[in-house]
Amino acid sequence: MKALVKSNSNSRIESNRIDCTTYRYLCIGGATTATPLQHHCNMPAPTPKMTAVTKLKIFSNLLTQAESLKEKGNKLFSSKDYIASHNNYSHALHITTQLNAHCDNDPLLLSSQRILFVSLIGNNALVLYKLGRYSEMQANCNSILSQASIYDGYDLTKIWYRRALAREALGQNEEAKIDLEHCMRSFGDKDEARLNKGRNDTLLALERVNNRLKRQFEKDNAGTCPSSASQRHIISTLLSQASVPRTGEAFYLLDFDWWRLWCNHVNFHAIDDDMKLKLNIIIPDKKENADTEEDDRSSSEEESDDDSYCDGYGRRPGAINNRRLLISSSNPQASDFFFQEWRPQQSATMLIPQLVRGHHFEILPRDAYAALKSWYGEICANTTICRRAMLMDKHGRPKVFLYPNAQRSIESRNNMGVVYDQSSGRVGLNNLGNTCFMNSALQCLSHATPLTRYFLTSHYKKDINVSNPLGTGGKLAAAYDTMVRSLWMGNSRQYNISPRALKRAIALFAPRFAGTSQHDSQEFLAFLLDGLHEDLNRVRNPPYIEKADVNHEHDLNVAGAEAWDAHCKRNQSIVHDTFYGQFKSTCICPNCKQISVSFDAFNHVSLEIPQLSSFGRIIPIIMFSANSHSVPPTRYGIVVSKNAHLSDVKLQLSRLSGVPIERLSICDIYQSKIYEIISDSKNVSDLNKDDTVMAYEIDPYTPSTMHVVATQFKQGVPDDKSSIGYPLLTSFSIDLSCRQVKEHMMNRLSYLPLSNDSLVKIRIVDNNGAQLEVFENSSSIIPNSDEKLASFLKEDCAESFLFAAIEWSDSSHMLNDNLEFIDHSSLVEAVKKHRAMLNRTLTLDQCLDNFTRPERLDEDNKWYCTKCKYHVRAEKTMKLWRLPNVLVIHFKRFEFRNAMRREKLDSLVEYPLEGLNMNKYCASSSFAGHAENGEVNANQETFVVNDIPATYDLFGCVNHYGRMGFGHYNAYARRWNEYHMEDDWRLFDDSSVRDGITETDVVSNSGYLLFYRRRVFA
């Protein structure tokens, strides 16, 4: 057996051989026998194995025969006897095909058969090339390339290259190009002499094919294209005829870069504005330089020396090329082997998920597309992407669904795929001293199927990035690999393993995890995901990309897609594909009202558990209106967030009462006096819960107004301590006479059930309540004089406050608590809300609602306003913009009180095990578009639906018990794949694994980290 392997060890393929053991476990499923390697090494086996040994002998003989035929063929090839060489190869191939029957499904034998087969096909292709039998040559290569999944892990670069040569010779330049591009990618950036030779050959071939394609294209299009002006006219006419989509009408997707190029080329911006409004079309910005973008595209048809095509405007676009929008072998962005299995199946035209109109594509009605196609051609017939308008809208308007199958698969969730070995994953992790925080996170992460499958199939080896200074040189990935293998493919008698190597590796990346102290499970997970991502980052030389400044004038869908593209230029890994999503945060400057939007990637969502206080504060306010003279004061219930300012309170009160914000004065009332006129910048949290807050409608402060603070007293000599009831704040013109001032004050109190002599007198006092003897006869009482009040007062009274004392003979009717206030509906609402807060059950939905609610940043967290040039307490709104395939949700149970103290919130938050609908929290989704008016481009909202449903199921949950820093972590997890979620929840508690967990166990007030998987991968 060893000899068999050795005979091929000179082949490069050997080193890339797939891990056969893995292969068996993943493909056959349920196989419980130990790895077969030992059996063959320890021959001779006992009698029952005799047949196997016999088979092995036959296999060995046939293999030797085929090998020697191959050698013969090689020699004949060298001596240029191609026909004889071909005969030998054919014979060898025939024998090799027979070998299959003798492999007995043994992975090692299968592997040696395949290695030989691949090398024979390669050699035979070359000899067929020499013989000029190109069709045969292509078919020959197809026998391997059409079964790519079987040969996954083998180096097929030569086969791809030779098929390209065959196709080129057959005039299939387009197909040849795809093969050559495939070769280029498989070279990667390894620097080896032998590889460089192959790379050079491939590059030369690519250039040949490209030139030929270009010439062909020029020939095909010579003289067929109308002038720019008539193209403009024809297309705009065709678009206007179909600007209101009809049900059943066909629409065609068009690569947006191509569309931009065309718009520049024919100067489509020149069509008149009336026409533009009529068309349901996105016309790209004129300024943008399409040439630089085009250069990045591997499939670009143009060369920079294409000046001859210029028509006075931009460069002439080549053939329509939609390949970038499709999932195919030539599109590395989406060729991940298993992701496709989760994705909606759409046969030939399978679109890349989450395409954005105006960034990736534009959509045209049939006739307009047909016109463009007839003028420019199409790069490849199977890149035509057609979608029909369907009557799906609730308003009866037709819509075009980009992913029609995805919409349906909410119900079916039926996709192809492999099944895990049923007995695996049931292995505990030893506690290495306070490492339950790590073990619980690892157990959940190990149930994230895409990641685990990626390691178990050894795919990680080809991505491992040892040169990334942000990673651990692959050590973390290797340690994680070892652990995942032990968990899923280890000896079935092993009940627990030690994650020591992984712990050491993570400490390389994040030294804080080196010791034996307790850590936060969430922090650990975030570091682990980050570290794995860096170790597996497929981007070798990340470009520097400046973060774009986005404001409300941008199309947010496009801005979001651009930000994601920019992020992906630096970050591409399995971790990224699986766990990363995108936030949109909007900041509004309180001073200049500038709105700034930014997009950031995330690998988990941290949610606050809403507490009574964080739901906001309810402030009852008694409001004295200036106009409604006979109407009693009104009580309002103002609800603001806990860190709101008084200006926020004013804003709400203004909205509720209709009184302009600048006419509102809000006062803190203490012992029947105005204790303070509260400044706008005061924080609501500084208000005492028992304070009485009153609002007065007054004139804004100007030199020609006078403001009076009036306190009430029982008849007698007023002093500072004997005030009763509620004080009054009012304003009037400085020109009023003493009599008019008295009338004004009486008017303010006219809703009181007064008898004529209830009110005794109104005195002028100082701010301590002492009488000011400013009138005739040293009186402090305002006389019934027609002289201006101001004329009695010293000048300094004019611009500041005047203090007055109102004396009552009958205090039972004065302005106090006994008064019948009017209760505004907001007060009733607020009381209801308060009651609901006290006895509610929290749900995950409420936490998510709370997360996406606008919030004013606190002092420690200010935002820099680029317009005001300083840090401000902006109003910030977070939204989920792009959702990951595995969503990690973290509850902030450890509330940070101060540097010394963190408190744990034990509230129960109910979370769904199945069917968490995230669409409504995703701001970019068309479903959410209704909630966020104006955020989504109107055309897109009503016309193209590009959503993939965001329904999630829970597969893991890390629990925390006890106090912060001293508590204990464990985890619930269940297995899943493309078909379904298993129902057998298990409890992973360090080294112990327990079955028999019910669904009700999984949802508890210990839930700390939640792991959700998306039903249809995006």
Ligand SMILES: [Zn+2]
């Ligand atoms: Zn500002």
